[in-house]
Amino acid sequence: MEEKNLSRRAFLGLGATAAVVAGAGIAGCSPAPKADSGAAAGSGDAAAPAAGGGNPTEFVPSFMNAPEPIDESKVTETIDVDVCVVGLGLAGVCALREAADSGAKVIGIEKGPDVGYRSGEFGTFGSEIHKQLGIEQPETQEVVNELMKVMGNRPNAQLLNYWIGNSGADLDWYIGTAEHELLTSDSDTPTDPEKPYVFPERCPVNENYNWREENYPCFPGMVHLLPDHGWAMHGTLEAAKGAGAEARFNTKAEQLIKEGDKVVGVYVSDEDGNIIRVNAAKGVVLSTGDISSDTEMLTYYAPQATKYAVFFSSMDKNGKPVNTGDGHKMAMWAGAVMEDGPYAPMTHSLGTNSIGINPYLMVNKLGQRFANEDVGAQELQNQIKRQKDGTTYQIFDSKWPEQLQYMPQCFGGVTHYVPPEEEEQYAHAINHFAAGYASDSYFQGEIEAGSIIPADSIEELAGKIEVPADALKATVDRYNELAHKGVDEDFSKVSSRLFPIEEGPFYAVPFGDSGMLVLIGGIDCDPDLHALDAEKNPVPGLYVAGNTMGGRFLVDYPVTVAGASHSMAMSFGRLAGRNAAAGK
Known part of the structure; x- marks a missing residue:
């Protein structure tokens, strides 16, 4: 089923309507089903909580109870x-x-x-696309080790090994059922954006980005099937029927x-x-x-x-x-x-197309900095969720265009500034959230849309985002002090992304709950x-x-x-x- 593409802001904003569902639950392996559960299996509705004083380790939800066998007649x-x-x-x-x-x-x-399908981003290794474009990727074990590390060594490493070793050939197989255009870089424009094309993300890799030096690396070589991967899905289905x-x-x-x-x-x-x-x-x-x-x-x-x-x-x-x-x-x-x-x-904070999740100063509703901002989109959302009202603000100043080049070339990151005279040439890349390109026009459009909030002073900015002005001013002053020292003594962000916030206008980007x-x-x-x-x-x-x-x-x-x-x-x-x- 085709689903409409959503912008970063649409994705981010959906979290505001998230419902908080109350209920008891035990995560982990499934205990043996009991035959006396009340609710119909597979209803999709929340079961009534266990009676007060019951042993939660003996609670068995209704979906574990098999329905009556189908009557063969x-x-x-x-x-x-x-x-x-x-x-x-x-x-x-x-x-x-x-x-x-x-x-x-x-x-x-x-x-x-x-x-059923949506979007079209594929993380693959060693496909003909990678070979044709000369995309250098890490060795299999480097990827597996990093994935196992960030997931607490819980996944099955044998499965990860198989996937990385076969994903490139599988991508060739998957997209080979339909005609498509291959773009040669992330700044290319397709001949016809309405027809199938393959978009190489972060290609070529920003010269300032070395994933081996990152605390939260993002491996290069990901590709997008666009306008979505429905063309490859239906091509594969037709190939199956043909067989x-x-x-x-x-x-x-x-x-x-x-x-x-x-x-x-x-x-x-x-x-x-x-x-x-x-x-x-x-x-x-x-x-x-x-x-x-x-x-x-x-x-x-x-x-x-x-x-x-x-x-x-x-x-x-x-x-x-x-x-x-x-x-x-x-x-x-x-x-x-x-x-x-x-x-x-699977929850991601993505920010705006102009700034993304770039690791600028981030504060909560108390006007306080709360963590190292230089983390991945998933990890960032984990911290945002734990702040007051699940709301935070990215704070930066007018020097953002020259700072983009030092930002991490990661999922949700923005690393290229396009000057006004080149905006038309780079229009496709600027409008594609996975490319990481920003421009003055797009930035201004996001100000007009309310996703970027400007002000002439930090105190004015605090008023616009409704955080305590004295607290925000103190936080910015402390952050500027650390930036000039070149050492983040508070949360250990790398010095190359520790930019002082001193030259107005000043800006804030609200972050709230992501959708899942x-x-x-x-x-x-x-x-x-x-x-x-x-x-x-x-x-x-x-x-x-x-x-x-x-x-x-x-x-x-x-x-x-x-x-x-x-x-x-x-x-x-x-x-x-x-x-x-x-x-x-």
Whole structure:
């Protein structure tokens, strides 16, 4: 399903409407289901809290309780295939095509009216694009080590190794199904912005940026499929159909079918409510997305994430979100377990197109500096969320154009100033948030839109953003003192990004709650993507991919590799389809 592109400000502003959902929950592995739970499984509604005084370790949410078995007499159609792929987002479409290319008879099931996709950023390594453009990238183990470090050594390093080693070839495979234009740098303009093109982010790399010297590095070589990656999705779907695959939409998976310990198929219902039995001789691939639109699951597994507004979800034919953990539930009912947490909310602070998340002074509503600003977009949001009212302000002065070149070339960063005489030439880059280009005209437009607030003095600025003037003045004075010393004695920001705020006009950019794209946490799996039970044994015939699988991201979503989620969904969807087709 196509979704409209949103600007940084639209993304940032959605957080203001985030609902705070109350409820008890225990994060971690799933306990064994109890048969006496009250609420209907998979409803997506919050369950009533346990009675006061109860033991929270014995609480079992309703979604863990399997529904009554499907009455076989209600089946109106039976389909026999080798592989059934449930969920046709990015991972599912890739699984469908790969299974078909491997010679399997395969069907894909999707409860929405179309394949599900959004945006188009892919973090990949070693593709033909990288080779053609001469993009230098780090060694596999450098990336894996950094990702494991920022995620507390919790993900499955074998999965990360596979992804990085195969993502380049998988990208070539994925986009090779449709005609597209390749831009040669991040400042190029496509021949026709309405037609498919590939945009290399941060290419060439800013000469002042060395990721090996960064505390929060962002690896180079990410690419954007634009206007979004719908063209590659539909191209891949058509390639799957050309290889013999079938796809059914507005069709919802209800329950897996088991014979003994093995998953041998799935019951699905069509848009008229008819029950269809799909027999899958070699396996079922679950790739149904994440759990963030099921309030009960979200509250149970990641109560901290309930304070974020969830958006960007594909919708079913009734206009309801499709990312309600259907695959997770069916897998648990069949004996698989969720991975150990803590699960990772994907939340980014992005700022304005002109300044982004550049590490200028940031203060809270008390007018106080509260942390080192030189961190990634995810990490920045984590701190913002902990400030008074979840609101902070980026503070800088009129010298911002000459300071951009020293800023980190990271997801959400802005590193290029375009002078007025070159704005027309760089119009596409200036208007593309991932490029990192800014101009006077765009900056002025954001002032007029209210996303950048100007003032002639720090005291006036304090009044406009409603923070205590004396506190803000003291904070700026202290920051200027540190900048002139060249040493951040308070929060240890690197001196090369410690700029005094002295020459008006002065500016503030409000930061609030980000929205949440997905809540990443899934079914425990091995490197071959078999779903695992509580004893780490494979559930025969059951595979997981995309946001239904575990092992990829934990604690926080790392922006170290921008677009890693898309890229992993592509690579692991393809692997799941291949393994299922082989019965491996």
